Amino acid sequence: MQNYIYVERAEACLRRVLYIYNSIVRSTTPSRQARWALRIDHMVGIAIHHKAVRRGGHCELTTWWHCELRLFWRNTLVRLRNVKGSRETIADNKYVVHDEESMKGKWSEFFGNTNPIHIEIGMGKGQFIMELARRNPDINYLGIEKYSSVLVRAIEKREQEEDMTNLYFIRMDAEYIENVFAENEVANIYLNFSDPWPKDRHARRRLTSTHFFEHYDHILAPDGRVMFKTDNRPLFDFSLEQVPEAGWTLENYTYDLHHSEYNEGNIMTEYEAKFSALGTPINRLVAYRTKK
Numbered sequence: 197m198q199n200y201i202y203v204e205r206a207e208a209c210l211r212r213v214l215y216i217y218n219s220i221v222r223s224t225t226p227s228r229q230a231r232w233a234l235r236i237d238h239m240v241g242i243a244i245h246h247k248a249v250r251r252g253g254h255c256e257l258t259t260w261w262h263c264e265l266r267l268f269w270r271n272t273l274v275r276l277r278n279v280k281g282s283r284e285t286i287a288d289n290k291y292v293v294h295d296e297e298s299m300k301g302k303w304s305e306f307f308g309n310t311n312p313i314h315i316e317i318g319m320g321k322g323q324f325i326m327e328l329a330r331r332n333p334d335i336n337y338l339g340i341e342k343y344s345s346v347l348v349r350a351i352e353k354r355e356q357e358e359d360m361t362n363l364y365f366i367r368m369d370a371e372y373i374e375n376v377f378a379e380n381e382v383a384n385i386y387l388n389f390s391d392p393w394p395k396d397r398h399a400r401r402r403l404t405s406t407h408f409f410e411h412y413d414h415i416l417a418p419d420g421r422v423m424f425k426t427d428n429r430p431l432f433d434f435s436l437e438q439v440p441e442a443g444w445t446l447e448n449y450t451y452d453l454h455h456s457e458y459n460e461g462n463i464m465t466e467y468e469a470k471f472s473a474l475g476t477p478i479n480r481l482v483a484y485r486t487k488k
Contacts, residue, residue, distance in 0.1 A: 282348040291354045292347070292365045293338070301378035307336045307362065312383035312417075315340060317370045317403060318390050322350030324465040325386070329363040331463075335383075337363045340370060370403060370411075377415040385412055387424040389467040392431040404435035409442035413485065422483045425453065427471040432479035439483045449481035456480075 286292050293299060293306070304310050311334055316325045319339035329337045341347040347367050354363065368376065390403040400407045404424055412422055422444075426432050432451070439446050450456040454472060458480060468478055 282344040285348050296366045296376045311336050314384040316386040327463045339365045373411050380417045382415045383417050385422045388465045392428045406442040425480045427476045444483045444485040447482040452477040453480040
């Protein structure tokens with residue numbers, strides 16, 4: 197029983213690390229980021245302690261957790277640090293669509309074909325959507341990212357794939373998605389490891405809230421799907437409730453994607469690979485609705 201308590205405490209600490217990480221996302225100054233980093237360091241230390249107790253205090257395991265988790269939070273700071281010149285890089289880059297609102301209803305003209313259009317909202321560094329574009333040259337992809345310091349990392353990867361013609365990026369807030377896409381213009385929407393916005397008063401901001409499903413309803417094709425992955429169980433449970441409340445239908449869902457029948461062909465994001473390595477189950481759902 198005592199070991200079970202330690203396991204629960206350790207896992208709770210690791211979940212808290214993710215919540216704190218999302219606070220770093222919204223912290224724009226180095227001093228605020230540093231304060232959040234110290235909180236992450238504290239939670240990681242507690243998790244290491246409980247994991248060591250759980251396993252009988254083996255030094256090798258403690259060292260492993262220390263290295264892995266410290267590396268995790270250090271990488272979050274690198275990811276979100278204000279990258280000097282990122283806005284200038286984005287403004288001059290040929291893989292970023294700068295007049296996205298003028299493309300509403302004209303994305304087929306932009307790509308020069310009538311292939312279906314898939315979008316990822318909150319694409320991060322772009323690993324997921326770039327692999328999709330490689331595997332599916334007959335599908336057009338648009339990666340949407342709000343933060344310049346993150347988007348510039350995706351651009352760096354994109355520039356190494358000059359032969360790829362089916363992937364472009366947009367820097368924007370998903371709140372204005374209907375200003376960019378016309379009715380039925382998007383075939384599929386991917387949401388991967390979205391900000392959980394843990395406070396109840398911020399529930400409307402979650403990308404799987406009924407508020408956002410209303411946006412998706414306007415731009416998604418009749419047979420389109422919304423596919424959502426997260427390691428955050430409370431956010432996933434919230435999403436499972438929001439889907440039917442929004443008038444949509446759950447096609448399938450799982451609380452442990454990597455050990456389910458739906459894992460075949462799964463492409464992991466940067467976060468997914470890290471969390472999976474820590475033994476964190478990945479939740480996934482697919483939702484659809486029928487146009488009247």
